[in-house]
Amino acid sequence: MRVLRIHPEKCTGCLRCELACSYMQTGEYQPAKSVIRVSPFEGHTSYAPYTCTQCAEGWCMTACPVGAITISAVGAKEVQDDRCVGCKLCAIACPFGTMFYDPATRKAFKCNLCGGAPACAEACPTAAITYEDVETADWLGDFARERTARVLAEAR
Amino acid sequence: MAPRHLIIGGGTAGMNAIRTIREEETERSAITLVSAEKPYSRMVLPYYLDRSIAESHVFTATARVLRDWNVTTHLGKRATALDTNANVCTLDDGTRVEYDDCLIATGSSAVRAPVPGADGPGVHSFWTLDQARGVLAQIQPGSHVVMIGAGFIAFTILNSILSLGAKLTIVEVAPRILPRMIDDTGAGLVQSWLEQHGVAVRTGAKLTQIDEVKNRRRLKMAAGGDLVADVVIMATGIRTNLEWLKTSGVKINQGIVVDERLRSSAPNVYAAGDVAEGRDLITQANAVHAIEPTAQEHGRVAGANMAGKDVRYRGSLIINIVEVCHLDVASFGAWDDAKAETASGVKADRPAYRRLLWRGDRLIGAIILGPSSDIWTTNDVGMLKGLVQSGVALGSWKAHLKKNPFDIKLAFIATKTTGSLLPETILGRPSKAPGETPVAV
Numbered sequence: 001m002r003v004l005r006i007h008p009e010k011c012t013g014c015l016r017c018e019l020a021c022s023y024m025q026t027g028e029y030q031p032a033k034s035v036i037r038v039s040p041f042e043g044h045t046s047y048a049p050y051t052c053t054q055c056a057e058g059w060c061m062t063a064c065p066v067g068a069i070t071i072s073a074v075g076a077k078e079v080q081d082d083r084c085v086g087c088k089l090c091a092i093a094c095p096f097g098t099m100f101y102d103p104a105t106r107k108a109f110k111c112n113l114c115g116g117a118p119a120c121a122e123a124c125p126t127a128a129i130t131y132e133d134v135e136t137a138d139w140l141g142d143f144a145r146e147r148t149a150r151v152l153a154e155a156r
Numbered sequence: 157m158a159p160r161h162l163i164i165g166g167g168t169a170g171m172n173a174i175r176t177i178r179e180e181e182t183e184r185s186a187i188t189l190v191s192a193e194k195p196y197s198r199m200v201l202p203y204y205l206d207r208s209i210a211e212s213h214v215f216t217a218t219a220r221v222l223r224d225w226n227v228t229t230h231l232g233k234r235a236t237a238l239d240t241n242a243n244v245c246t247l248d249d250g251t252r253v254e255y256d257d258c259l260i261a262t263g264s265s266a267v268r269a270p271v272p273g274a275d276g277p278g279v280h281s282f283w284t285l286d287q288a289r290g291v292l293a294q295i296q297p298g299s300h301v302v303m304i305g306a307g308f309i310a311f312t313i314l315n316s317i318l319s320l321g322a323k324l325t326i327v328e329v330a331p332r333i334l335p336r337m338i339d340d341t342g343a344g345l346v347q348s349w350l351e352q353h354g355v356a357v358r359t360g361a362k363l364t365q366i367d368e369v370k371n372r373r374r375l376k377m378a379a380g381g382d383l384v385a386d387v388v389i390m391a392t393g394i395r396t397n398l399e400w401l402k403t404s405g406v407k408i409n410q411g412i413v414v415d416e417r418l419r420s421s422a423p424n425v426y427a428a429g430d431v432a433e434g435r436d437l438i439t440q441a442n443a444v445h446a447i448e449p450t451a452q453e454h455g456r457v458a459g460a461n462m463a464g465k466d467v468r469y470r471g472s473l474i475i476n477i478v479e480v481c482h483l484d485v486a487s488f489g490a491w492d493d494a495k496a497e498t499a500s501g502v503k504a505d506r507p508a509y510r511r512l513l514w515r516g517d518r519l520i521g522a523i524i525l526g527p528s529s530d531i532w533t534t535n536d537v538g539m540l541k542g543l544v545q546s547g548v549a550l551g552s553w554k555a556h557l558k559k560n561p562f563d564i565k566l567a568f569i570a571t572k573t574t575g576s577l578l579p580e581t582i583l584g585r586p587s588k589a590p591g592e593t594p595v596a597v
Contacts, residue, residue, distance in 0.1 A: 095542030
């Protein structure tokens with residue numbers, strides 16, 4: 001299946017992915033509702049977006065007590081709003097921390113790959129987010145290890 | 157002849173086992189379900205109580221779905237004895253069900269405080285759907301509800317009671333609220349938060365008697381300060397439903413002792429969920445984890461093995477989350493290990509709290525508390541679970557987290573925890589979506 005591939009070294013931290021994501025998902029430009037989140041590294045000297053990997057286990061999906069998370073036509077784990085009661089079991093089960101909860105609607109929400117046309121990838125001006133037919137992977141680990149050396153040195 | 161599987165108990169563990177058997181089996185088996193109640197999810201009863209979902213929403217498998225899955229049902233009946241030599245289960249109406257293998261998933265029942273009047277009118281448990289109906293019928297706007305017990309179950313219905321317009325008082329015999337879920341600091345923050353939101357909390361308070369007075373309940377407290385309530389909810393704990401197995405010969409400790417394939421001391425008898433005492437992921441010792449995620453994983457692993465697969469379970473992780481008045485409260489693993497190395501941080505104004513517990517440079521438990529509108533809370537909840545579940549070596553990130561206990565995400569990403577979690581699946585293959593369970597042809 002096609003997944004969101006992150007190329008962290010290309011990210012400029014412009015946050016257009018967050019805006020695009022929230023607009024596509026909610027109809028409004030509100031980064032607080034984005035399910036892709038840009039993190040700063042090394043005191044804001046570099047950035048990288050982080051989102052759901054659409055993992056094989058689907059911890060959110062198997063944890064849901066009412067079967068409200070299913071697999072969409074493009075292979076994304078997707079929350080069915082009319083089934084979700086807002087119990088947050090998915091949020092505590094997802095070991096990647098990529099589940100979200102909206103106190104206003106009392107529903108969980110997450111990346112659903114925008115039904116096969118991810119807005120974040122389209123909005124990214126540097127192709128730091130691409131939508132590709134590759135095995136999902138830890139796109140940020142090596143980058144983050146390198147770009148956190150100074151933070152770690154301070155802890156010692 | 158097709159293998160005959162018997163599932164005793166239609167709760168989370170039993171229903172996950174049935175689905176997994178149908179997903180995994182290579183030849184069509186005969187499945188029989190014995191359940192005292194129609195299958196429903198206890199987790200969502202609080203949302204039925206606050207009327208945000210209809211009663212029909214709580215059921216996890218309708219009669220139609222069970223028919224599609226070709227499950228023979230004995231609903232409304234209880235198992236009363238298991239003969240593990242003859243491979244026969246006897247039900248309360250005398251029915252005898254033969255099996256080739258069976259799963260015991262009979263769950264738990266609510267226990268009330270042993271005080272006079274505890275079974276009187278207007279005193280409820282909130283555990284089963286029937287009991288939820290009873291509570292829902294009694295609470296009116298302006299009712300005074302007194303909840304006895306300030307544990308996880310009590311807190312799952314706290315929002316619902318408030319949203320029905322009731323006044324709420326919580327009485328806890330232990331010195332702090334949520335005594336088996338969070339520590340003193342966390343409990344103190346939650347208690348203040350609740351009091352700010354109009355909930356009265358009494359800790360270290362012992363109930364001695366309940367009397368019926370003019371259609372209301374008077375609750376006598378050991379230290380005085382009696383309470384008068386319209387509705388009393390006893391959330392004073394649960395007991396696993398194991399009495400009926402006394403003569404079965406199955407080895408029982410705190411629960412039915414199971415191996416890594418969820419098999420009991422009788423090789424063709426499995427146990428899952430609240431009744432099973434299986435491996436704890438953190439301690440590697442056997443323990444009863446009476447929580448929904450363990451019931452799900454136990455049920456799936458037991459089902460896969462019953463269907464002829466060889467699936468070993470890594471062990472279960474204690475995870476609890478509850479939201480009260482828009483404050484998320486969660487804990488993981490060995491959050492109360494007195495011997496662990498710890499670090500914590502408090503932001504009293506939000507309020508937010510993190511407590512991290514280590515063995516060596518691996519996280520073995522955590523407590524997290526924060527506003528549910530705070531995105532970091534929700535994301536950190538998951539990443540803390542990931543760090544504890546994967547047991548990833550934190551190396552020098554341990555020192556960073558000790559100084560900066562709120563900086564979970566950076567540590568999670570830079571320790572490549574994602575990479576160590578991605579290959580992990582419970583059944584050794586990608587999970588199927590609900591609704592993908594093969595139906596009978």
